[in-house]
Amino acid sequence: MSDAALWAALADAHRRAIVALLLAGPRTVGEIAEECGLSQPSASKHLKVLREAGLVRVRQQAQRRVHTLDPAPMAALDAWLAPYRKLWGESLDALGRRLDEQPDTTEPTPKD
Amino acid sequence: MSDAALWAALADAHRRAIVALLLAGPRTVGEIAEECGLSQPSASKHLKVLREAGLVRVRQQAQRRVHTLDPAPMAALDAWLAPYRKLWGESLDALGRRLDEQPDTTEPTPKD
DNA sequence: CTCGTACATTCCTTGACAGGAATATAACTG
DNA sequence: CAGTTATATTCCTGTCAAGGAATGTACGAG
Numbered sequence: 172m173s174d175a176a177l178w179a180a181l182a183d184a185h186r187r188a189i190v191a192l193l194l195a196g197p198r199t200v201g202e203i204a205e206e207c208g209l210s211q212p213s214a215s216k217h218l219k220v221l222r223e224a225g226l227v228r229v230r231q232q233a234q235r236r237v238h239t240l241d242p243a244p245m246a247a248l249d250a251w252l253a254p255y256r257k258l259w260g261e262s263l264d265a266l267g268r269r270l271d272e273q274p275d276t277t278e279p280t281p282k283d
Numbered sequence: 284m285s286d287a288a289l290w291a292a293l294a295d296a297h298r299r300a301i302v303a304l305l306l307a308g309p310r311t312v313g314e315i316a317e318e319c320g321l322s323q324p325s326a327s328k329h330l331k332v333l334r335e336a337g338l339v340r341v342r343q344q345a346q347r348r349v350h351t352l353d354p355a356p357m358a359a360l361d362a363w364l365a366p367y368r369k370l371w372g373e374s375l376d377a378l379g380r381r382l383d384e385q386p387d388t389t390e391p392t393p394k395d
Numbered sequence: 396c397t398c399g400t401a402c403a404t405t406c407c408t409t410g411a412c413a414g415g416a417a418t419a420t421a422a423c424t425g
Numbered sequence: 426c427a428g429t430t431a432t433a434t435t436c437c438t439g440t441c442a443a444g445g446a447a448t449g450t451a452c453g454a455g
Contacts, residue, residue: 175296182294183413184287187363194366200432213414215433234422234431242370249364251299254306256361258354295443312402325444327403332442346401346452 173225174251177244180224185209186217190226193240200236285337286363289356292336297321298329302338305352312348 180186188207192198198206204214218238221227225244230237292298300319304310310318316326330350333339337356342349 178294178296178299179412182290184290185413187290191366194370201430210415211432212416212434216413219433231422234429236432240367240370242367245364245367246371248360249368252357252361252364254303255352255354255357258306258352259358291442297443313400322445323402324404324446328443331403343452346399348402 174247176224177226177247180220180226181248183217183220185213186221189214189217189221190240193227193238197230197237197239200238203238286359288336289338289359292332292338293360295329295332297325298333301326301329301333302352305339305350309342309349309351312350315350 181190185207189203192203192206200214200218201211203209203218204211207214209217218227218229222229226241228239228241230239293302297319301315304315304318312326312330313323315321315330316323319326321329330339330341334341338353340351340353342351
């Protein structure tokens with residue numbers, strides 16, 4: 172269930188910012204730290220989390236570590252999202268009615 | 284930035300389980316607690332988080348509170364995911380090469 | 396009005412995580 | 426080799442979220 176690592180990694184706004192930044196191209200740790208307004212150690216730690224979640228790859232270049240986005244794990248998110256995507260395609264009102272087939276009492280009557 | 288609330292809500296595995304459960308239809312708090320192996324207070328609290336993230340709606344029926352999934356906020360996730368989706372559409376190998384202007388060492392993935 | 400059911404909320408404790416400072420490590424430079 | 430750059434790691438601290446136990450609250454039945 173490395174799924175958990177993925178969600179945890181993306182749950183942090185700074186890490187989402189890093190990932191978004193890497194969308195524009197590879198960056199060294201220092202660049203990432205600066206562009207995201209993070210301290211170097213903080214950037215380093217966030218990148219570690221992203222690496223362990225498989226979202227980022229690193230390539231060493233002299234003393235620098237160039238980080239590259241690996242969007243592959245996000246396919247899992249996409250897959251997770253799939254069943255829900257169908258739902259917001261249908262009207263939400265219709266959704267409520269359609270799902271309301273429970274052995275419970277009926278009569279929707281939302282106060283909305 | 285209620286985006287944060289959404290990510291935070293879905294970052295928890297129990298809450299994802301609840302959401303997945305509600306995919307099958309509305310449930311009372313008690314049912315959710317039981318089917319997810321949660322205590323009643325725990326379920327109640329998780330549902331509160333989901334409600335505040337807009338992922339779940341509640342309809343009161345006698346003493347019971349029937350919770351219904353509202354997938355609408357997930358569209359934000361979908362939108363967030365969009366730029367990345369393109370990337371894994373291209374071959375990941377190609378991506379790697381495209382971003383990789385200078386072939387070098389690849390990290391051997393410390394552990395998993 | 397009293398009781399029972401279904402939930403919500405509070406209080407408390409614990410564990411995970413983030414950020415900063417300082418330090419360690421690795422790689423290039425001369 | 427010493428020094429510098431770029432990054433990783435450790436230690437410490439504060440914060441915040443989760444879980445459990447106990448209690449509060451709303452609703453309906455009788």
